[in-house]
Each structure stands twice: as C-alpha cells, then as structure tokens.
Amino acid sequence: MRRFLPLFFLCFAPPLVGCATLHRAQLDEIDGQHGHLVPFEIHVSETGINTKAVGQIASVAMRSSRPSQIASVVALFQFGPKTGNVVYSDEFADAVAMTILERCPTARVTGLMSLRESTNYYAVSGEYVTVRGYCIVD
Amino acid sequence: MHRAPLLPMLAAVAVLACGCSYSMHEYQAAGYAPATQVAGPPRQAVWIHARANQGVVLGVTDNTDYVDEAYQRLLAQCPGDIVAVNTRYSTKLGFLSYKNTVEMQAFCLQ
Amino acid sequence: MTKPTLSFVLLGSLAALATLTGCTALQSVSVTQIPADRSRPLHAEVSNTAFLGIHFTNDFIEPLTAKLMAECPRGRVTGILTKQESSLYVIVQTRRVVATGYCVYDPTPAQPAEATAMQETH
Numbered sequence: 001m002r003r004f005l006p007l008f009f010l011c012f013a014p015p016l017v018g019c020a021t022l023h024r025a026q027l028d029e030i031d032g033q034h035g036h037l038v039p040f041e042i043h044v045s046e047t048g049i050n051t052k053a054v055g056q057i058a059s060v061a062m063r064s065s066r067p068s069q070i071a072s073v074v075a076l077f078q079f080g081p082k083t084g085n086v087v088y089s090d091e092f093a094d095a096v097a098m099t100i101l102e103r104c105p106t107a108r109v110t111g112l113m114s115l116r117e118s119t120n121y122y123a124v125s126g127e128y129v130t131v132r133g134y135c136i137v138d
Numbered sequence: 139m140h141r142a143p144l145l146p147m148l149a150a151v152a153v154l155a156c157g158c159s160y161s162m163h164e165y166q167a168a169g170y171a172p173a174t175q176v177a178g179p180p181r182q183a184v185w186i187h188a189r190a191n192q193g194v195v196l197g198v199t200d201n202t203d204y205v206d207e208a209y210q211r212l213l214a215q216c217p218g219d220i221v222a223v224n225t226r227y228s229t230k231l232g233f234l235s236y237k238n239t240v241e242m243q244a245f246c247l248q
Numbered sequence: 249m250t251k252p253t254l255s256f257v258l259l260g261s262l263a264a265l266a267t268l269t270g271c272t273a274l275q276s277v278s279v280t281q282i283p284a285d286r287s288r289p290l291h292a293e294v295s296n297t298a299f300l301g302i303h304f305t306n307d308f309i310e311p312l313t314a315k316l317m318a319e320c321p322r323g324r325v326t327g328i329l330t331k332q333e334s335s336l337y338v339i340v341q342t343r344r345v346v347a348t349g350y351c352v353y354d355p356t357p358a359q360p361a362e363a364t365a366m367q368e369t370h
Contacts, residue, residue: 023163023164024163024164024276026164026166026168026278028167028168028169028170028280029171031171046162049159076233076234077159077231077232077233078159078231079197079231079232079233079234079235079236080161080194080197080229080230080231080232080235080236081161081163081229081236081238081273082161082229082231083161083162083163083164084161084162086159086160086161086231087159087160087161087162088158088159088160089160090160090161090162090226090228090229090230090239092162093162093165093226094226094241094243096165096167096224097167097222097224097243100167100170100222101222107170107183107222107245108170109170109222110170110171112167112168112170114165114166114167114168116162116163116164116165127162129162129165131165131167133167133170163274164276164277166277166278166279168278168279168280168281169279169280169281169282170281171281197271197273198271199271199272200272200335201272202272202273202274202331202333205274205277205329205331206329206331206348209279209329209348212282213282213286216282217284218284219281219282219283219284220281220282220327221281221282222281223279223280223281223282225277225278225279227274227276227277238274240274240277242279244282
C-alpha cells in the first residue's frame with residue numbers, strides 16, 4: 001500500500017486542484033450605441049497530453065525507467081513552440097466563427113473577447129478557446 | 139525478469155511519434171463591425187479563408203513572413219470590406235522540426 | 249592535431265547558422281476588419297533589444313500607435329494586422345511589434361442647402 005501512495009498522489013491530487021492558465025487574451029471594440037447588448041459565450045476544448053508526465057507516471061506504476069525513456073524519445077517528435085500541452089488536432093476552434101453567427105444571426109456582434117486558456121491536471125489538460133461577446137439587438 | 143519485446147515498443151513509439159501532435163497558440167475573433175458604409179441596404183456576405191505555413195528545422199528561422207502571406211491571400215480574395223475576421227495561430231510539431239500555421243477566416247461584403 | 253570529425257563539423261555549422269540567423273518566433277497575431285479602400289497602406293514597427301533577454305520595461309511599445317497615426321493625419325486607421333515577434337541571437341533577444349494597416353478617409357455627409365442663403369450676383 002505504501003508504494004502506491006506516491007502514485008495515488010500523482011494521479012489524484014492535481015485533478016482535485018487543477019492549474020488554470022491564461023495564455024492569451026484579446027479584446028475587440030465595444031459599441032454600445034446601436035441597441036441592447038445580449039451576452040453570449042462560446043467555449044471549445046481539446047484534451048492536451050503532457051508526454052513527459054505520462055512517462056513519469058508509467059515509470060512509477062511499473063517501477064521501471066523504460067516508460068520515461070520512451071517518453072523522452074516521443075518528446076523528440078514533439079519539437080517546437082508550445083502553448084499549453086500538445087493536442088492531436090488544431091482545428092477544434094475552427095467552428096467558432098460559424099457558431100458566433102448561430103448565436104447572432106444578424107451578425108451584429110460587438111465586444112468580442114478571445115481567450116486561450118488551459119487547465120492542467122499534470123498528465124492531461126484541457127486546452128480551451130473561449131470567445132465572449134455581445135449581440136446587438138434593437 | 140521478463141524483458142518486454144523491443145519491436146512492439148518501438149512500433150508504439152513510431153505510432154505516437156507520427157507527427158500528429160499540434161500546439162494551439164492563439165485564436166482571435168474580431169472585426170464584426172463593418173469597416174465602412176454602416177448605412178444602406180444589407181450586402182451579400184461571402185465566406186473566405188486563407189492559410190499560410192512556415193516550415194522550421196531545429197528552430198532556426200529569421201522571419202514571420204507567413205503571417206503577412208496569409209493576410210495578403212485573404213485580401214486578394216475580396217475587393218470589398220472584409221469583416222468578421224477569425225485568426226488561428228498553431229504549430230504542427232514534428233521530429234526536430236515544426237510547421238507554423240496561420241489561418242484566417244472572414245466574411246467578404248460585396 | 250586530430251582532424252575534426254564530421255559530427256563536430258555539422259554541429260559547428262549548425263551553431264554558426266543559428267547564430268547568424270537567430271531564432272525568430274511569433275508570439276501573437278491579431279487582425280481587425282479590413283476596408284475596401286486599400287489605396288493608402290500603412291506600416292509601423294517598434295523593437296527593443298536586451299542582453300540575455302532581460303527587459304526592464306515594456307515602454308518600447310508606446311510609440312507604435314503614434315507612428316501609425318502620423319502616417320494617417322485626420323483619417324481612420326483600420327485593417328490593422330499586428331504581429332508580436334521575438335528573436336533570439338545566442339545571448340541577445342529582440343522583441344518587435346509590427347503593425348500594418350490602411351488609412352481611410354470617410355466621406356463627409358453633404359450639407360443641406362439653406363433656402364435663405366445669400367447668392368452672389370455678377
């Protein structure tokens with residue numbers, strides 16, 4: 001039981017807390033002169049993987065250094081600038097543009113705030129794109 | 139002690155390292171107000187998009203011209219006002235190299 | 249004296265290439281709505297270089313807006329593409345923000361003619 005305590009801590013303690021990070025925030029113009037503003041929010045996400053952390057957890061579970069070594073090799077294939085953890089599709093936010101028009105069919109939109117966030121649970125993370133704005137209604 | 143077979147493990151590494159990992163850096167939605175001509179009859183809106191890439195080896199590069207390239211490609215598709223510009227900046231990660239991508243989606247008002 | 253090995257030569261060439269070229273990365277990009285009238289393009293940039301990438305202030309960004317406005321007197325600057333870059337040359341880092349856009353002059357609304365206006369007679 002004692003040998004599983006570090007593994008238990010690694011797996012379950014971080015998800016109870018989570019680590020929220022704001023990577024980017026941008027704010028567009030806000031025009032309140034042409035009608036009543038109705039807020040909306042669009043939130044899309046993708047699961048991110050921390051390869052090194054996965055290797056460390058597997059090494060602790062298997063009591064072997066081989067998973068960490070494999071994770072180091074995999075990391076060579078994930079070379080480049082990173083914001084948050086790596087994801088397996090970069091197109092998860094492409095639907096936001098059409099979703100904005102679904103929320104505001106007249107396309108009268110203002111006050112757009114675009115956020116790139118992530119919540120880190122050590123080995124995995126939630127990689128989010130959030131867009132908040134206002135529909136201008138008469 | 140039983141040693142795990144090397145070939146399946148290398149195969150697993152190859153599958154994981156197939157270059158299908160990405161990093162999403164930024165997404166911006168902006169410019170939904172028409173640039174000019176706020177009065178008058180509604181105009182026809184056409185969906186346009188443009189994309190440009192930059193391949194980088196070992197992180198050695200001296201420019202970010204691919205952003206300007208994507209911007210010019212977007213402009214070339216529309217002689218009228220371009221509104222509702224959604225910009226995505228991401229990177230496809232690879233073996234000691236990566237590919238930066240800027241993709242822009244927008245409405246062309248004619 | 250031993251001859252340099254091939255790997256040493258390759259590593260040295262790579263280091264030289266990296267030193268001369270640098271490592272330039274895009275930090276942020278933003279685009280606003282773009283006008284139909286693109287006859288007056290604008291360009292402005294600001295930069296800041298620091299040893300070891302240790303910057304003590306971000307004031308280098310302040311002149312950017314004024315530079316754009318100076319190129320478009322009494323006009324409207326729109327269609328702005330903003331890029332924030334960072335370049336690393338071994339021990340020196342340069343931060344650069346580049347803004348390109350277009351200057352437009354909105355047509356002034358026509359003034360209605362007054363019925364009681366004096367007219368010159370020749």
